[in-house]
Amino acid sequence: MKIGLALSCEENAPLALVDQAKRAEAAGFHALWISDHYHPWNDEQGHSPFVWSVIGAIAQATDLPIITAVTCPTVRIHPAVIAQAAATSAVLTGGRFVLGVGSGEALNEHIFGDAWPEADERLDMLEESIEIMRLLWGGGQQTYEGVHYRVSNARVYDLPDTPPPVYISGFGPKATKLAARLGDGYCTTTPDQELIGLYRSEGGKGPVQAGAKVCFGRDEQAARATAHRLWPNVGLPGELAQILPTPTHFEQAGELVTEDMVAETVPCGPDLDRHVEALREYEQAGTDELFVQQIGPEQDLFFDEWAPAVLSKFA
Template sequence: MKVGYFLSSEEFTPAELLDQARRAEQAGFESLWISDHYHPWVDAQGQSPFVWSMIGALSQVTTLPITTAVTCPTVRIHPAVLAQAAATSAVLTNGRFVLGVGSGEALNEHIFGDAWPNADVRLEMLEEAVAVMRALWEGGFVNHRGTHYTVENARIYTMPETPPAIYVSGFGPKAVDLAARIGDGYVSTSPDGELVRRFRDGGGGSKPAQGGFKACFAPTEDEAVRIAYERWPNAGVPGELSQVLPSPKHFEQASEMVPPEKMREAHVCGSDPDAHLQQIEQYAKAGFDEVYVSNIGPHQAGFFDLYKSKVLPALKR
């Protein structure tokens, strides 16, 4: 299994993200995820740099492949603009860029006051957006008048040798079916083997499946639980709330119902390498080809040392 590092744009400054990318490559991680957010989930996370600026900077400090996990190409930014951004990112990284996409959440996409569509409409918009981007990557001028998007006399001039792959996120059956139908790969943050099988059986076949999770390294498990609850209590918010709540303050209110002990289930907490290995193994057993891990909190040096000295070598053995 390929193990990568997950850069959390919601929690760290641009300089910290660049430092983590360098550390990840030095520690032996094989690739990078980076989140694409307008807001953090809760104010305690405190950051949200523009992902396309970050990818440009990352291309100059690391040779690792980079995937957005994930970009919503439907409401906040028009797919014709994202097609240009992704093409430039692929050029900057010498083809080491994958555009991960998903149907988004109100937290990031409602900022212009547009009505937030229901799930079926969001998936319909996502499918059309992907078609628009791929048409632009074919070269030449594109004119498109669809259900949700209009493109007129648009051409992308700065193009990579090969168009970026598009991996599609899916957490429910309809989204997974769409990923299987239109995606070059599949993205999830749950070690759900049933969804991976649905992707593969529905047309995904042997295409890559990427999974990701958050850990919180600290000298003790209890300290890690405390840090995780301070910064990522929203991980315990149930159901579809993560797609429909519109602001960090609403996630903070919903997180008040999440008990701190829930963090032991939501995240890998502490410094025991076996706990981290067991979580990675869950994704391997579920059928994922790649897994990405993000570290919550301030103990970045300890996290990267743990993975460099114990976790990644154990996986290779």
């Protein structure tokens, strides 16, 4: 299993993200995941830069592959515009860009007052958006008439030599089957052997990517408190992450999440064996590439001590 770095646009300012990308390359991380949000999950996280600008800056600062984790190309931004953004990113990175897509969250997509569709409709919209993007990446002037979208005489002029791969996120059986049928790869955030197995059994042949969080620090209790303060939403069950519309709502729901609940899924503190054990769960579930995010301000400690100790444990 290869280890990459997950860049959190919710927790970091634009220049900090570029700096972390450069440090990831120097430390030997495999590739970069970067989140695409309009809002952070809560105000404690405090950031949310425009991901396409950050990708352009990172493309000139490192030679690492970059994957969006993930972009919603259905409501907030029309898929024809995402097609242009992804093509430009692929050109700037010399073909090292992968477009990760998903059906999105109301947190980011509600901002124009559009109705937030039910899950099945969101997946239909996602499928149509992928069709549009691939049509435009084929070159030439294109017109498209679908159930959810129209495209009229559109052409993306700056195209990479090879269209960007499209990896599809899935946190339930329907989305996972869609990823197997249409995706060039599959994205998840849990070591769910059942869903990863479903992706493979349904014909998914591309890489399985996953994201994990850690909070490495000298003091375990302080690290647990940091993880709980910044990311209580990791403990929210079911579809809440998809349907709550504002950071305030996530803060309210997060009051139900205890520090122990966060620490159950996020390894916290200085015990490197515990960190490695947590990452091994993803490897055992069938993950090919795991992207790790360090929670909180202890970035120097993460790159200087965590990275050399942990990366050497994985292929």
